[in-house]
Amino acid sequence: LIIPYLNERPDLSGFDNATLFADALNHTPISDFTRTAFNDPLYILYSSGTTGAPKCIVHGIGGTMLQHIKEHRLHGNIKAGDNVFYFTTCGWMMWNWLVSALMMKATIVLYEGNPFYPGPERLWQIAETEKLTLFGTSAKYIDAVCNADYHPSQSVDLSALRSLLSTGSPLSSDGFDFVYQSIKDDVQLCSISGGTDIVSCFVLGSPSQPVYAGEIQTRGLGMAVDVLDDDGQSVRNKQGELCCSAPFPSMPVMFWNDADGHKYKAAYFEHFPGVWRHGDWATLNQRGGIIIHGRSDATLNPGGVRIGTAEIYRQVEAFPEIIEALVIGQNWDNDVRVILFVRMADGCELTDDLKAALKKAIRSGATPRHVPAVIVAVPDIPRTRSGKITELAVRDIIHGRAVKNTSALANAEALDYFKNIDELQN
Known part of the structure; x- marks a missing residue:
């Protein structure tokens, strides 16, 4: 399936069974689907390389689907007919996450290009035009909008917007303040964190819980997320390793070219045997809020x-x-x-x-x-x-x-x- 770039019509003579995306939209809807096993491969995702050579992570169909349905419907409150946007490249896992919103019968919006061209208003104009109900971005972008002294609430109509999600790095308390003062005062602001390794989140938002500045609202439903000290003991109000002590649906099926699973096990289970150590340095407070302090190896x-x-x-x-x-x-x-x-x-x-x-x-x-x-x-x-x-x-x-x-x-x-x-x- 070939998607042209910048509206050019490419030469398909070098491809077998190639179809242009526009032509595919005119085809008769698919009626016959191939049945797959739950753990058949869906995606290969590559870690960013911040902590060593990029890992080649294979994710399965069933686990990814279950995890994303949970995050979209229960944590993100996405409903049929919603308009969902995440500012992401196709190389970041948030693209995969965005595509899954189609399972909610939502419309998805993807933007490619400089988010500040021609100015800081660009994405917020899209939010108004497309009547976005969920706007996803990064903490860096929110900081950049703030530093540009642009205030979306004064310039565009965001009445449809219910949720604003931020990930990529921890969102500061000042970032929370800017969202509520200059973007929308009744939006659900969800700082979320997980990663390519699980193509989803360990900690994220909840539409039924309060938002506290500088904190991630809650741990993922059905996931045994905890913070452990150097001795592997669960701690509260104290910095430690973000871990998950029980299996969860979107664990990778395997690493590519890792037949015996050695690289996979070494990546997550060597530090605390039998416990997934994610590599984030975090605090879990008494009310269940989470603060990420950075990568634990940094x-x-x-x-x-x-x-x-x-x-x-x-x-x-x-x-x-x-x-x-x-x-x-x-x-x-x-x-x-x-x-x-x-x-x-x-x-x-x-x-x-x-x-x-x-x-x-x-x-x-x-x-x-x-x-x-x-x-x-x-x-x-x-x-x-x-x-x-x-x-x-x-x-x-x-x-x-x-x-x-x-x-x-x-x-x-x-x-x-x-x-x-x-x-x-x-």
Whole structure:
């Protein structure tokens, strides 16, 4: 099935049994369906490569279908006739998630291109025109709309909108405030988190529970999601590993070219035997809300205390002078010190006054342990092809170690900016 790009009619002579998408729409509806087994393969998804070579993950038909129906109907409150949008590329699992909304008899809307072209109003105009009931995006996008000083509630009609979903990275309390003050004051804001590994969510929204700023509302229905300390014990109001202690429908069927399952088991079950360790550093509070603090393999250890990077990013990205930031821990003087790299906005410089303001904001908004010892401006920050910054690659570079998975990076040349930085030698 060939979908032309930019309305060009491609030459199909090199393909066997090829059909243009427009022609397929005119065909007689399919009446004969092939019966499949529950665990027959549906998708191969590739992890982003932030924590090593990308994993080649095979997902099954039945488990994916059950999980998505649950998330759409029960957690997302999607109904027949709704109009569902998620700003995603076809390479991100949220595209697969979006397509599944067809099972709810909803209309799905997909946008390809720069969400800020010709301006920050673009996606919100689509929300008005298409009468979107669910608008899905990322925390980075919400921050960008806020920094652009654009207020959708003042410009477009969002009366149809019931739910706004955010994922990709933790949504800050300031992001929650912006949504309710400048987008819509009665929308259900769902910060959600899961991943390519499960083509769904471990923690997400609930239409029947209150929303608290900076928190994910609840754990996925039917999933034994928990936070465990280093000893594998369940903890509340304390940071630990986000885990799932029992099987769930959308576990991968297998990894490709992993006949004995060794890579699959090593990826999720070696840290706590028999328990899925997802790799997120999180807190589960007494009322069941969840806060994600960042990737657990990217946590910092100053003074031997593990802290997440998300708290630093929340403070730094509130500064309009800074476009993007990256935090790593550098081994230093028999300890670990926090290093903050920033990419500056056009016309802005990293002055001593700005450094002092950043440290003050981090100290008051997080803790003294989160305050970076060194702040360095860089021209660019390496990210994966799916747009995620890659802290581990930078950590390897500044410690003189080779980066093995540069092919997973969209801008591998940016790693050169982190070599032999004078400020990190003193």
